[in-house]
Amino acid sequence: MTAQAPSPPLYVPPPRHLTPTGEIDWPKVFLGFGGMILGQFMAVLDIQIVAASLTQIQAGIGATADEITWVQTSYLLAEVVTIPLAAYLCKMWSTRTVYLWATAAFIVTSIATGLAGSIETMILFRALQGLAAGALIPVGFATAMTVFPPDRRVTANVIFGLVVTLAPTIGPTLGGHLTEALSWRWLFFINIAPGLLVMFLVARYGDFDTGDPSLAKGVDWWGLATMTLFLLSMQYVLEEGSSEGWFEDDLILWLTVAALVSGVVFIWRQLAYSQPIVSLRPFADRNFALGAMMNFVSGAGLFGGTFILPLFLGQVLHYTAAQVGTTMLVSGLVMFAMAPVGGRIVRAVGVRIPLVLGFGLAAYGIGLGARVTADWGFWEFAVLQAFRGVGVMLAMIASSQLAVATLPQNQMKDASGLINLIRNVGGAVGMALLATLMSDQSALHLADMAAAVSMSNPQAQEMLDGLTALMQQRGVADPEGAARKAFGMMMRREATVLGFGDGFFFLAAACAAAGLLGLFANPPRPEPLPVVSRR
Missing domain, CATH: 1.20.1250.20 (MFS general substrate transporter like domains)
Known part of the structure; x- marks a missing residue:
């Protein structure tokens, strides 16, 4: 043949x-x-x-x-x-x-x-x-x-x-x-x-x-079911827990139990199943694990800051939607201007210094809000947003780069989904904790003020007498009752302002802690900047 x-x-x-x-x-x-x-x-x-x-x-x-x-x-x-x-x-x-x-x-x-x-x-x-x-x-x-x-x-x-x-x-x-x-x-x-x-x-x-298409065979339906139950239960608890009194509400309590049980089962399933619906292998990389933690905090700082500031402007200063939007525009402009600069810094010096610097600036900017008062105007909020915007943008670029710096190419898609999920969950956790913290702290501050007034504080009595006289000048039928009502509203407003200040301090502390974590990063050497020849 x-x-x-x-x-x-x-x-x-x-x-x-x-x-x-x-x-x-x-x-x-x-x-x-x-x-x-x-x-x-x-x-x-x-x-x-x-x-x-x-x-x-x-x-x-x-x-x-x-x-x-x-x-x-x-x-x-x-x-x-x-x-x-x-x-x-x-x-x-x-x-x-x-x-x-x-x-x-x-x-x-x-x-x-x-x-x-x-x-x-x-x-x-x-x-x-x-x-x-x-x-x-x-x-x-x-x-x-x-x-x-x-x-x-x-x-x-x-x-x-x-x-x-x-x-x-x-x-x-x-x-x-x-x-x-x-x-x-x-x-x-x-x-x-x-x-x-x-x-x-x-x-x-x-x-x-x-x-x-072969991945359609052997889909991890149990993993998908437990992941869905875990994420839905957790997100609902975080979103609605504060307004429902957390574990005082039966639905919140049982959904918390469901989230814990399904979360454990989901993690076990993804580690044991041959074709997991969500690969957790990227967490074996130290830099990814650190980057994920920092993305969690940066998500809390981003969404938490976007949550707390408009709330203050609307509830305390009674800004309209357009006024809130105009004031918040400062953050967007600063972040837009900072993006290319932040990328060049990360490329020049690596991720460790930008991580510490970025979270440090974010902590300083958000920390300015710890002393917020009802007399703040546009420029006070602009300075706060400027430092926060620069810091959050720099930290987010660096933490995202750190998370994928040493991962193999075949894990990038899984890593992307995990990073985005962690950032969104960080934002949800941050907003839920902020809402609870501000509510509890405002009530605590109001109780302290009421106790001080009940002990016949001279300054409080002097203010109450002044308000009574003002109501008498305006011809109010019950000047003393109207004065007490106005005084109570002033106390509630001041207690709310102090509660917001505590919320800003909480966010600043979280950013500062994330900055310290950046010291433990072990990233590869930074890529050299391109050299431009000049004639």
Whole structure:
């Protein structure tokens, strides 16, 4: 028999983001990656865009004060379930496929939410919108860490950090002005045009990898079920625990037990199962574990700061939604200006110094709020936000870079989902603890003031006499009763201010502790800055 000639080797195409010569196709990468970043910005923005317009939404659909809070809560509850699941879906179906389906779902559910005529319908579609948003948030970061070469990952981290910090900061500003100019329904309709642009860019330029359909076999359904129960229970307890009195409420108590049990079972399942729905292997890397802890604190500092400052401006100073948005704009502008500078610092000196410096500046800026008074104006808040903005941005870029600095390439997608989940949970924990702390401390300060007045404090009696005389001059029927009522309102306001000051101090202490953790980081040497020749 005549021997057959060997078959020619099959042509193996280069990775989709490379040219046939093996070089990175940068125009394609930036357009595809830019589409993903825009989608991520939309998903994060929608967390806070309704914050300044809840009153208008409540009036528009006839909801109660308790029901309207679920417009935010349902979105967050659904979002945290999809964030860690996104990495598995991308490995199974490819990043582009998952992103296109998630963006399409986000657009459709945004339209449905904007057209909702009842609170029940709005909560349903808002939850579905959150499910789609959860798939959009971690994918951009994972793509950057797998497509960009190591010397360009700091730049990708800068862009990612800018989106994560800027979107929730400008959310109340954009939402407040949009509602005043058009209507609250446009808070959701605004997603249509950028969503279609995202789909075009990702469909045309976002083909960076291929999926592995075999992962559909042997899906860890038990892991998915326990993860969903764990995240939903934990998020609900954190969101609603403060307003319900924590463990005094039976539902909060049993959901806490469910979160603890399902959390333990979920971790055991992911470590024991051959094909886990969420890989926990990145935690074996010391730098990732430290970076995750710091992202938890930076999430608390970011979302906690965005939570406490508008609350003070609205409750104590009685600012309108537009005034709150204008004051909060300082944070967004500072973070936007700091992003490229922070990336260059991290690239020049490594992550350890920026971590300590960033958390230190954030602690100092937020700590200024510990002495907040009702007489503060725009410039006092501007200084606080400037230091906080610089510090949080620098710390977030450095902590994200630290988390992935020594991870192998095949763990980047899992790491991205975990980092985003940890940051969001950190924000939820921070806001829940802040709400409880400020409520308890305000009550404590009010009790101390009342005790001082009851002991016939001379200054208090002098003020009460002055208020009584003022009421007599105004011809009030019961001047002494009106004076006591006014004095009580003044005490409650001062106690509230002191409670906010304690909240600022708590956030500052957490940032300072995270800065100390940065000393234990063991990152690789910083990438050298490119040398520009001059003639």
